[in-house]
Amino acid sequence: MLKPEFVYVTYIETTPEKLWHALTDGDFTERYWFGARLRSDWKVGSSFEMVRSDGTVSDAGKVVEVDPPRRLAYTFVNLSDKYKNEFPALATFVLEPYGKLVKLTLTHEGFAEDSKFYSGISKGWPAILSSLKSLLETGQPLEIPYAALKFEN
Amino acid sequence: MNIDDFKPMTVYTIYIASTPEKVWEALTSSEFSRKYFFGNSVEVDLRVGGAYIVRTPDGALHISGEVVECAAPRKLTVTFNVNWPELIEKLGPTLVTYEIEQAGEAVRLTMTESHDRILDDDILSGGRQGWPAILSSLKSLLETGQPLTVKMAPPQQMLAALRKMGIKTP
Numbered sequence: 001m002l003k004p005e006f007v008y009v010t011y012i013e014t015t016p017e018k019l020w021h022a023l024t025d026g027d028f029t030e031r032y033w034f035g036a037r038l039r040s041d042w043k044v045g046s047s048f049e050m051v052r053s054d055g056t057v058s059d060a061g062k063v064v065e066v067d068p069p070r071r072l073a074y075t076f077v078n079l080s081d082k083y084k085n086e087f088p089a090l091a092t093f094v095l096e097p098y099g100k101l102v103k104l105t106l107t108h109e110g111f112a113e114d115s116k117f118y119s120g121i122s123k124g125w126p127a128i129l130s131s132l133k134s135l136l137e138t139g140q141p142l143e144i145p146y147a148a149l150k151f152e153n
Numbered sequence: 154m155n156i157d158d159f160k161p162m163t164v165y166t167i168y169i170a171s172t173p174e175k176v177w178e179a180l181t182s183s184e185f186s187r188k189y190f191f192g193n194s195v196e197v198d199l200r201v202g203g204a205y206i207v208r209t210p211d212g213a214l215h216i217s218g219e220v221v222e223c224a225a226p227r228k229l230t231v232t233f234n235v236n237w238p239e240l241i242e243k244l245g246p247t248l249v250t251y252e253i254e255q256a257g258e259a260v261r262l263t264m265t266e267s268h269d270r271i272l273d274d275d276i277l278s279g280g281r282q283g284w285p286a287i288l289s290s291l292k293s294l295l296e297t298g299q300p301l302t303v304k305m306a307p308p309q310q311m312l313a314a315l316r317k318m319g320i321k322t323p
Binding site for chain 1: 165166167168169170255256257258259261285286289290292293296297301302303304
């Protein structure tokens, strides 16, 4: 059986440089990523963290690939007890110019077959990336409460 | 046809700053669909058993099907059969379900493409290439008033797989 892999494609009216900034700047991610600031110096091998508004770290991993404004990859896993037996999975973002648009492809892979974290990220990414698209195109992120994602416990 | 025989093979979820009613209208109105669906026009008789068709920009019949479930503005299920010779005989019918849910101030739209037999990834690649572009453009249109211009090459991987099965493609 194939291990689970999550792939999400969206098209955004923006430039690769603006999208790169939106994916790597903590002040910007806080606006569309359920309040999470991404924290890293974005060097290969450096630490990668998602920081909540109260300063605590929700998810952590390592930077794997940095090729601005084309490819960004990092591993992370959520640190809550719910996922305590899970290991960091690899999220790769590919940014391709597409006429006046940018095609963004996210591939998230390396989960165990029965990964609960996989089921969590599968619900999270469409909301995060939809809000990112809205913010870049309209200046406003989406107002989606975390509870509306209907995570399984 | 029993819809319980169909298994989801492609699922795409997108959140839109809109209302369920506006998303429903975008999915079912001919004039609206032309703006985000590569110029194609959706014509649907919104009752179970009603016709569901998609015409290309030149008016040719591209997809024909019928309404299987209709609960405005929350759920629409239609058969969605591309009108190429022998396609339905060899691949079976395609089912498309749109689910529309309120999620805070936004709307969650989930598109599920289901089939009654296992199809390989090459065949499914056409839909997997098209849906993100169509639904990204629908979102932009509802949020900004302007659709995206996504100029997409024909899905070669899918077309080659269909030809190999003896299905005549344009």
